[in-house]
Amino acid sequence: MQGEFLYIDPGSGSYLIQMIIAAILGGLFYFKTAWRRIVLFFTGKKKFTDDEQQDA
């Protein structure tokens, strides 16, 4: 099934994927932070914790 990929180095084979995931997570983090600022601006309360974990 994955015979043709057996010669790709197992570590670096996942490097590109990690770059893409990191870029997506970075983007999500940016929007999450921006959204918090907007909510804080309107509510004036500190409603959110600084939990950086993404929702599962």
Add this chain to the structure above:
Amino acid sequence: MPEQRKHPASFKDPSGFLFERDNILYRQVNQVYKEHYDLLKSSGLYENLVTKNQLIPHEEVEPSPVLKDAYKILRPELIPFISYAWEWSFSQLKAAALATLKIQQAAIASGMTLKDATHLNIQFRKGQPVLIDTLSFEKYNADLPWVAYKQFSECFLFPLLLERYSKFPVSKCCQAYPAGIPAVVTNALLPFRSKFNLGVGLHVSLPAGLSSSQKSSGRQIRFSRKKMEQLLANLAGTIAGLTSGIGGEWQKYYHEGIKSGEYLLAKEELVKSFSEKIEFKSVLDIGSNDGYFSNLVAGKSSIVVAIDSAPYCIDHLFRDAAGKHGDNILPLVVDYAHPSPPMGFDNREHTSFLTRKHFDMVLVLAVVHHLCITNNIPLQPLASSLCTLGKMFIVEFIPYDDEKVKIISTNKEAIAAMLTRENFEEAFQPNFELIRREKIQGSKRWLYLMEAK
């Protein structure tokens, strides 16, 4: 010169290896790993992880090198019973996965990184997952992504997702794919509804989609510590939110397992009275169910290995054990009719379940009739298999006319009819010496205390 024997599972890593001398286990650290080993110590990472019970402690002993490139000889603390992911329940693999991520997070903070992230490097000690491979760490280069990311996903995340969404027990997944299940296979097995989970999208669908189009790229990749921290936090968040998808089905089975009060009390008194006469440190409880009798003997033992074929029972016992007596109870998903075979290269890397330890006491309670009727195992072969496992045995015999036997013996009446006390005693007599037998009040069942010949 004392005989030195290299451990059959310790050949993959050039950093060092395990060996045995005079029945003591040692780990040799090779010269090539010197820089990393020194950093593990000088960065405080070793001390930090050992204090948090996340890394197996060791003492450095006099270098008496097995090979000339030895840098250090370590004597690690011993694990009372080695177990493998193909014997773990969902919560056990989940705990091992989260421990691996915490260790990697601590390593990054200390300027090191895990070069391996397989469940084979994790063992359970006092109910907690602990990393046993001291040589898994290497110096961290923040420009590079996590070299063990793919291995971590395939060994931990994918089996957990498959039990969550496809009811595929993690133990079976890890037995079928001991080195990790590939993303393309996981992606094909996961149902459509799972694809709405961000973790599934990022860590399964994305690599599965890319692996069919990706050729080896010579492109220079630059990562950062912040990106690594975000990746680890996302993996931890994804895994922490997962629950087993097979819990509901087993819950019914578990509640049905609770018997009538009089019988259970009488049985408990007899097991106590039988075991009082025995000196034991290690116990194997076959067919442990919710661990009622494992808990009963746990106070007197240093290790109780509780096995059951039902993943839900084992998962419940694992989650429950930490709070009670029981951090010396190790629950494992093992079906006695299909125990774990020897695995790995040359069939010598990972031992079969039945040959792993000789126990002081073995509990075989309310399980003989299941093996005989459900699995068609005759009494005599069962007796000769059991007797190799330990010294003293407490065996419960349940005859053909018991209510529970009638339920499981539909269409198997001829096999069930063999379950008479006379047949049972005759079959066990060649392998066991009978010490005591008592009828359990409130039932037609009998309890035997026997010694393996």
